[in-house]
Amino acid sequence: MMTTRTTTTAIQPQFLQRMSPRAFVPEALSTAQIEQLVDAARWAPSASNKQPWHFAYALRGDANWEAFSQIPNEFNRRWCLNAGALIVLVSDTEASPGKHSFDAGCAWGYLALQAHAMGLATHAMGGFSAEEASKVLGLPAHLVPEIVIAVGQRADASTLPDDLREREVPTDRKPLAEVLSAGALKNA
Numbered sequence: 001m002m003t004t005r006t007t008t009t010a011i012q013p014q015f016l017q018r019m020s021p022r023a024f025v026p027e028a029l030s031t032a033q034i035e036q037l038v039d040a041a042r043w044a045p046s047a048s049n050k051q052p053w054h055f056a057y058a059l060r061g062d063a064n065w066e067a068f069s070q071i072p073n074e075f076n077r078r079w080c081l082n083a084g085a086l087i088v089l090v091s092d093t094e095a096s097p098g099k100h101s102f103d104a105g106c107a108w109g110y111l112a113l114q115a116h117a118m119g120l121a122t123h124a125m126g127g128f129s130a131e132e133a134s135k136v137l138g139l140p141a142h143l144v145p146e147i148v149i150a151v152g153q154r155a156d157a158s159t160l161p162d163d164l165r166e167r168e169v170p171t172d173r174k175p176l177a178e179v180l181s182a183g184a185l186k187n188a
């Protein structure tokens, strides 16, 4: 099991240090923190600069928290309800047909790294009810919920149930050579 991530080139440490934990300190984030996170995300590049994204959030315990808590699936609800905030990232299919998800993904990456720089942890979830998200957020058909993001202060892994605690370790990546080709892919 890997405990510390290492790599072979001199990349910025943030790329190795950021990870997606499930143990969060159950304290609400502030609106100012959410604004800072989304400010970073909105500077992501997008096709024709269409910026086909929107971020809807609930702070732990606020008026929207209970409704947002219903959006993640059962597995994710086991841990994400300790987070300081839940953010639903929505993309606009009409603003950028064919590229809305790609661009929203880049914005998520920016948000995750900004959170890391602020000493916060993020964990994206694809496991959620799109129907519930659409209902809670009142989304028209052209706006699709892409992910739910749990964000907050990281807690000690000991706060997790046994099965989740075992998984609270840094993930590895495929070797660089496996995802990089000079010219055509050899074994596609």
Ligand SMILES: Cc1cc2nc3c(=O)[nH]c(=O)nc-3n(C[C@H](O)[C@H](O)[C@H](O)COP(=O)(O)O)c2cc1C
Binding pocket: 018, 019, 020, 021, 076, 123, 124, 125, 126, 127, 128, 147, 170, 171
């Ligand atoms: C689009 C997307 C969907 C994900 N869905 C879930 C999820 O539903 N539940 C979960 O526990 N983790 C989820 N993850 C977290 C990934 O499993 C995690 O990012 C991946 O294993 C790499 O680990 P790291 O983020 O710690 O580097 C998701 C991540 C992404 C980007």
